[in-house]
Every structure is written in C-alpha cells, then in structure tokens.
Amino acid sequence: MGKVITNRDENYSQWYNDIVKKAQLADNSAVRGCMVIKPYGFGIWEKIQAQLDKRFKETGHVNAYFPLFIPKSFLSKEAEHVEGFAKECAVVTHHRLMNDPNGKGVVVDPSAKLEEELIVRPTSETIIWNTYRDWISSYRDLPLLVNQWANVVRWEMRTRLFLRTTEFLWQEGHTAHTTSQEAVEEARRMLDVYAEFAEEFMAMPVIRGVKTANERFAGAVDTYTIEALMQDGKALQSGTSHFLGQNFAKAFDVKFSDENNKQQLVWATSWGVSTRLMGGLIMTHSDDNGLVIPPKLAPMQVVIVPIPKPGEEIDAVANDIMEKLKAKGISVKYDQDKKKRPGFKFAEYEMKGVPVRIGIGKRDLEKGIVEIARRDTFEKNSVAIEDVDSYIEKLLVDIQNNLFERAKAYRDDHITEVDDFDTFKEVLESKGGFISAHWDGTTETELKIRELTKASIRCIPLDNPLEDGKCVLTGNPSTQRVLFAKAY
C-alpha cells in the first residue's frame, strides 16, 4: 500500500476527499448530493450520537419522532422561516407510480397528484410547533424538552461529503418554555453541551459566540454558534443553538395558561448538530498519512499486528493482551490476515486513524516486549508485555489530550487582531484563520467585507471584552471586536 492520498499542501480539498474515501468513511451515491455513510464512518457517527444523546438526557431531554414530510403551507407560516427554508428543497407531488403505457419501466401516475405538495423536512420547527399546539395547554406542561435524531434534506447546489450534502443526519432539539429568560438559558446550556462535547470528545477547540443578524437562523431572535478552525485556516460552523422568541408560537398559535390562568404565548429554542461534525473531525486532526481519530471516538482504539504473521506464540500473547484491554473497556482488533504483509497493514491502519498499534514480533517476544506506536505522533516504544494494558490506558488519554492541545495551539495561533483593511486582506490571504477586528455593526458593512474578501463574520464571541475602536472597513465607531474568517 503506497502513498495513496494527496498531500495537504498540494491540494487541501483533494486531500479531504481522498481521506473520506480511502479511510472508508463515506461515498457519493447514485443520487445527486446524497452520500452513503460506510460502516467505518458510521461507527464514528454512532459514538458521536451515543455521547450527545447521553448528555441531552442528563440535561433533562427526551427523544421523540416527528414526520419526514411537511405540508407546503406550513413553511409559509413564519415569515422569515419561509425565506430561509422554502427554497431549495425536495418536493413530493405524487403518491403513485404506474407501468409506463409504452412498456418502459414505471412512470408517475398523473391521477395520483397530491392536493397539497409535501416538503421533505429541511428542519422541523414548523411541523413540531404545529404538534406542540396540542401538547401544551398549561404552564404545567412546560418546559417541554424534546430532541429528535433524523435525516433532513436541503437541495444544495454544491455538495461535499459530510460538509454539505443534500441529505444529512442530525439531531434537532425543540424546546418550549414559559419565559424568555428560561428559553435563553436553555439555548445557552445546549451551546455549552455542544462545546464541551466538541472539546472533550472530538478534541476540537471551539469558540462560543452569537451570530450577527445577517447570519441568524431563519426565524430566530438569536443564533448561538460554536466555530472551529480547520487546518487550512477556514472556519467550520459546527453546531448552532437558537433562541426563537415567540415567533413559532405566534405562527402556530401555541399558548399556555399561566398560574393566574392568563393565556400566554410560549417561548422556544431549537438546536442541532449534524454529520457535518465528521468533516470537522477529519479536518482538525488528520495528516498526509490519513485519518487521525481521537481515542474517545475511535471505533477501534487499538490494533494488534503480528510480525511477520500470526503463529501459536504470537497468538497467545495477542489474545492475552486483548483480554486485558477489553477488561479496561478498550476496543481492540487482532489482525490475523495472513495474506497481507505487516507494512501493508501498518499503512492501512494509519489511513484509518487507529490511535494505537501494537506490533508483536518473534524476536521481541524473546525479550518479553512488544512495540507500541501512536498514530498522532508516530512515536514508537518498546513496552514489557505485562505492562501493555496500563501503558495503553495512559497512552489513549495522552493521545486524546495531545490532539486537543495541538489543535488548540494551531487555532490560538490563528486568531489575529487586525485594525486596518489592508492588513485584514493580507492576513486573510497569507495566514488565514480568524481575524479579530472592529465592525460597525451594520449588515451593509458585513456584506461589503464578504464581497471584497470572501470572509464572513463567524461570530461575536460570548466572552468578548468591550473595547472602543473603529470599524476595519468604514472607520465608524465600534464597541467590540468580532471574528471574521473564510468558512466552509
């Protein structure tokens, strides 16, 4: 197995596609813009799901399931929502096929036209708030803290595996509250859940912030976001949490009677992360040898390779190590394939990003040692057989931390404070990353900067210090810096 992927330096975008395919994460499908998530990629997604689901439940949420289809008229009920979502979407117009009268396969039966077209959900606020009308009547029914794991469809013109696909998998939380304050707290709490998950499990440092009016979710009062930085200096919006005010309650007439028996409109949030996280994972850690996965999300944390091939003695040691690792909750595979040579296997598991590799050779066995290699730094060490399990237990923690620190150092090094527009453009082109600059607060300026540089305002960081300054483009007064970047 020789060098099979493009170098990052050469063509970052091609490198990304090569990793997705060669590491067996996903593939394009016969349907334009829709992907097939392959077992190895899905194994990582299952780990992401399990962790997030656990955290949602710990914060009081329950799962439910709402219909895939949304009546067309629902999308028009919330004025801004329709602008954002009732555009590029999959429209179901008929409910039957029939044999082609000309004998060629099947055709749409014109008599089976739907009275009202159905939209394949691009997001579920409308159908869910239409349902909440029946679920909520009193303050005793609130808060309602519901999440759903689902597929959604947005008819994207340009698609990229995981990052932007026509169909993608996600979770969408939809909560209902008695007060504005409680809803804002919920939206912030879930942003924190996302941020902690991204940092602790994905080892992907993120900046928590709020979106500008222009970048807000269609129908939201405020959109909170976590923004990560990819290795090519572009930002990735990795999760969003929206305070929806009473917009959907108004649109779908959802009221509750309060403790004084007065009718009040319900306050709402929604929040979601998607298979896009897989793209973030890849572009935060991987290298020119392939995928790198943080141990906490690796479907296979350790692989044992016999050198040069399996045999009674090596098998015995491998089985012993496997047993001990499994007892510690560490997932491990012993590759007994006799048809592939060790070098080929090494490259294959590097490509797949398996965090730790144990090589067991006959000569080493005589000395009572095995060779342990870590994927993140390629460092190798000889370890006494009886110490392997405790060594690896610590090593996995070390790799997880190292990946985070490495990504954080890169990210921190790529936040540049800039105070004039020439430097802004220069830094963006030469170094990339986030540019921290003053902005006059108008959508006009924001769009102008985007037009001139392709950089958008990723967020106004939540922990932003106030500071007097002048807008980097217009020179108008500003009270705080915001983060600009080119983005996926």
Added chain:
Amino acid sequence: MGKVITNRDENYSQWYNDIVKKAQLADNSAVRGCMVIKPYGFGIWEKIQAQLDKRFKETGHVNAYFPLFIPKSFLSKEAEHVEGFAKECAVVTHHRLMNDPNGKGVVVDPSAKLEEELIVRPTSETIIWNTYRDWISSYRDLPLLVNQWANVVRWEMRTRLFLRTTEFLWQEGHTAHTTSQEAVEEARRMLDVYAEFAEEFMAMPVIRGVKTANERFAGAVDTYTIEALMQDGKALQSGTSHFLGQNFAKAFDVKFSDENNKQQLVWATSWGVSTRLMGGLIMTHSDDNGLVIPPKLAPMQVVIVPIPKPGEEIDAVANDIMEKLKAKGISVKYDQDKKKRPGFKFAEYEMKGVPVRIGIGKRDLEKGIVEIARRDTFEKNSVAIEDVDSYIEKLLVDIQNNLFERAKAYRDDHITEVDDFDTFKEVLESKGGFISAHWDGTTETELKIRELTKASIRCIPLDNPLEDGKCVLTGNPSTQRVLFAKAY
C-alpha cells in the same frame, strides 16, 4: 382520572387507539398517515432498538447509512420488486419552491423539475445493491453484513398508528454472500434473532415459519417470518427475513471473483422489523386499564407514589429505595407532584403500563412496610422496607415471565386443527386465532380461501411435521398443515 378507554370486548380497534393515545405513545400528525411518536412511546422504541442493535452486532453486523431517495429507474431493475414496491410511494418531482406570483405563500417552481423522479425509499434493496457493486469485487470482500436504521415510506390507503403508517421507522439488514447456503443460513439466523428478541424481551410468543409464494417479499426466493397472535385472535406478522437468491445481484450486476478467479453472482439476504412491533407489544399484553409493558422494555420500571402526598419522612424512605433500585440497574421515578391525588396517579401509571408501583403511606411506615402492586395481575403485597429492592428485583423477573406465559397460553389455546371447511369458517368466526389445516399448495386455493373467509396463510411453520392429508377447501392431497388466520 376515571375510566378513559373503551373496553376490549366492546370495540377492540377503538380500545387500541385509546391506549396509543392515552398512554402517550403516539399521535396522528398533520400529514396524512404519518404519525408522531411521543416521548413515552419513543422511550420503548429506543429500548427495542438498543437490544436489537446489540444482537445484530453480536452476530457480526455493522451499521451504515444509505440515501433516502431512490432513482425511479432503480425500482424497475428487479422484475418482481417493481410490482411490489413501485406503486404507492412518495414521488419527488421538483427541488425548489418559489414565492407565489399571486402573493399567496409559496408554490412549486416549474423550472426546478428533476430529470428523473426520486422515490422516497419504501425499502432499500435497489439503492444498496447498486452500491454493493462498488464494494464487492473479490470473495475476500464477503460476507458483507450491513444493517441500517432508517425511516421508510409506503403510501398506505388505510393507516393505523404503529401497525400501518405511511412513514415508519425500521431497521433493514442487507447481506451479501459467496454461496446460497451461507445466505440461507444468514436469513434463518436473523429470523432466530428476531424470534428470541420477541419472546425474551417483548414477552410475545411467535411462530417461525416460511411464507407461501403468494405472500413472499417482492424479489425474494424465500421469505421467513415470525407470526404473533393478538388478543382479538388476529395474527400480526412481526418480522421478516428474506433469502433473495441472486435476484438483486443479477439486476445490479454484482459479481465477485472466487478463489479460482472466476466471476460469480453474489447471494443476498435482507431482513427487517419496524415500529409495527410497538403495535404487537400493545396488543399482546395490555388490558382495559391501559398499557402493560414487559419490564425489560419499560422506560420506567418502578414508580413510587407517596400517600397521600410527599413529606419529610416519606421522602427519606423513597430516596433510600430509589438509590437501592438504581444500584441494581432498575429504573424508578418518585412522583412528588402535590397537585394530583394518589388515586389519580395510580390510574395514570396503570394507563402507562409501569410494571411495579410502590405506595408509601404514613401508617405503613410506622410498621416498617410499604405496599407493592404489580401491573400485570394487580396483586398487592406489603413488603418490609429493607427487603424492597430484592423483592422488586425478583418481581420484575416474575412479571416478565408471567406476561410471556400468559400470552403463550392464550396463543397455544388458539391454534386449532381443522379438517373441513365448514369448521374452518366456524372456528375462524367464533374463536379466531390460528387454524392449522391442510392446503393443496396452490396460490389459487390460497386466494379462494382468503376471498371466502378473509383468512390468509400466515406461514408454513419451520418445525412442521409432514403428514398426509386433504386440502381443507379442495380435498386435493397435501403433505403438511399450514397456519391460517385473519391478520393485521
């Protein structure tokens, strides 16, 4: 909370709907035939999923995800499959909406018509086998043991919550093998996984059998099935596993080179269970007081109700019991709501099918006891506080077993051997259940019997003894009995 559901005797179908709604399992939605699965119902479904997923993985399967949409032409590639599935389905014809030129909401943009219509998957054999062509080239790539959890859509004319809905949730396994024998073994193995799950977890006895040609899955060589019996004497097909032969490999040109480097067509299976199982669960155990859930699938296994209301002393005992139960892995809720009276709570938890209820009253506390009631038999016992956790641990096992034995006794009592057509009709009308009768093996007779009685052949049991006899309708010779029943 008075009597809120219809009695089974009165109107079984209405009773079923009442349970689904009053136990908060599911609701109809704004989209015809599509349901909303409510948090409590989804909690049961999550337990079903977790158990099945574990068993699939233990038998060597991995999860993946394939597109929601299927190009129309794919459905026509397998001759029988198209007859079965390319009929009532949701057809996507456009990918964009636009503002209504007349200013009324949004309308389909006629310029965004798809070149080829997309079908929302009714099942995924076609898109998956089109993908497998790229995944399989050598015998080393086989067997391929893949499952996906997904939503599917079949445009049903008459729908009923869980039992038959336009959109439903399911899992579909799709495997590829080098030999016919291995594929048949796989189909049988997964049937066994379903049967064991149904009996051990759902406490729902099932008969394993094979379908007649007429009842076969469209595109299968053989369809294996598990058939359960509901309390009203109607059968429920609860899971199917198909041996697909080389039909889909032929249709999608999927070949492998064998050990002698010869090109061979791949052998296939597919198998699935769906949210329909929820209907089976309800109709196997529930009663006129509401839902009854086997402890292994109950989202809440024990509820503690303070009598008449919470207070320092009762809270202390409740918390102590909760801690001990949780340590044993038993899920428990302490209902501290002061606004509802104990009798109301009792009825509510009976409706929801919580297996065990602990009542803690002040007078009992003086004696050091609490009252424990089981949902399946309504039996109540006073138990010493220090024994509660071990008592409940045993009780949950007992309830699980009792539910299975009770359902099995009913099912066994409703398999009637019949040798003439008058008795056939009479038993079907008066007693219902399965009728074990001889059949001449022709589709013609099968359909005639169905037309005359509404009973179909549910299956030819796998463990059927051979026995000479005469067809119950035609008198033609037969070698074995088959099971007839009216079915959902």
